[in-house]
Amino acid sequence: MIRSASLSYQYPNGKQLRFPDVNLSAAEQCLLLGESGSGKTTFLHLLSGLLKSQQGAIHINGHEITKLKGSALDHFRGQHIGFIFQRNHLISALSVKNNLLMSPYLAGLPQRSERVDEVLRQLGIGDKKNSRIQELSQGQAQRVAIARAILNKPSIIFADEPTSALDDKNCELVIELLADISSQNKSALIIATHDQRLKSHIPKQITL
Numbered sequence: 001m002i003r004s005a006s007l008s009y010q011y012p013n014g015k016q017l018r019f020p021d022v023n024l025s026a027a028e029q030c031l032l033l034g035e036s037g038s039g040k041t042t043f044l045h046l047l048s049g050l051l052k053s054q055q056g057a058i059h060i061n062g063h064e065i066t067k068l069k070g071s072a073l074d075h076f077r078g079q080h081i082g083f084i085f086q087r088n089h090l091i092s093a094l095s096v097k098n099n100l101l102m103s104p105y106l107a108g109l110p111q112r113s114e115r116v117d118e119v120l121r122q123l124g125i126g127d128k129k130n131s132r133i134q135e136l137s138q139g140q141a142q143r144v145a146i147a148r149a150i151l152n153k154p155s156i157i158f159a160d161e162p163t164s165a166l167d168d169k170n171c172e173l174v175i176e177l178l179a180d181i182s183s184q185n186k187s188a189l190i191i192a193t194h195d196q197r198l199k200s201h202i203p204k205q206i207t208l
């Protein structure tokens with residue numbers, strides 16, 4: 001499913017960040033832990049192809065993604081990878097539905113309205129389909145960001161601090177949703193976090 005080896009990265013004027021090797025099979029879930037500044041976001045961005053690796057290899061479903069470029073990489077990411085960002089990057093003036101339809105459009109994939117309905121229902125926000133993002137609560141907006149990430153049933157989901165801004169009730173809901181979706185869709189799941197509340201939910205942990 002996902003396998004990385006000997007990854008490292010250096011920002012201009014930064015120190016060399018070295019990352020442990022990752023090896024996850026379908027539906028396997030793990031937390032990525034580490035102090036602020038240890039490189040959790042950088043690691044997720046490398047593993048998902050958002051950041052070009054300078055050293056090492058990443059295989060996802062047998063494809064060496066460090067060798068993919070441009071539109072081929074965008075297309076691969078659209079099909080195989082779901083990413084939930086630390087800030088949700090939703091377009092506040094657009095409806096929930098149009099936010100969701102944007103990601104397959106940008107990846108050059110078909111836009112399927114029925115799939116949007118299905119995912120929103122699965123996440124318990126079917127009634128918010130035509131609401132604008134600015135009309136949602138923080139917990140609802142986070143569920144839209146999750147919906148966007150899982151729309152194409154990706155083989156791997158990355159989530160960067162998905163619960164840090166949520167209260168205990170929404171935190172519980174979001175982590176259970178992510179774990180359920182990962183089991184149901186057989187998606188591997190990697191969550192970068194320093195949220196101690198998640199530790200009891202996902203036993204496999206990698207610390208930077």
Ligand SMILES: Nc1ncnc2c1ncn2[C@@H]1O[C@H](COP(=O)(O)OP(=O)(O)OP(=O)(O)O)[C@@H](O)[C@H]1O
Pocket residue numbers: 011012014034035036037038039040041042043194
């Ligand atoms: N665009 C950038 N340019 C230069 N340095 C950067 C950039 N992004 C991150 N860094 C540096 O790289 C290191 C790792 O940052 P990263 O955001 O990956 O850590 P993190 O563990 O996710 O932190 P946090 O928990 O605070 O979000 C930090 O020292 C940070 O200052």
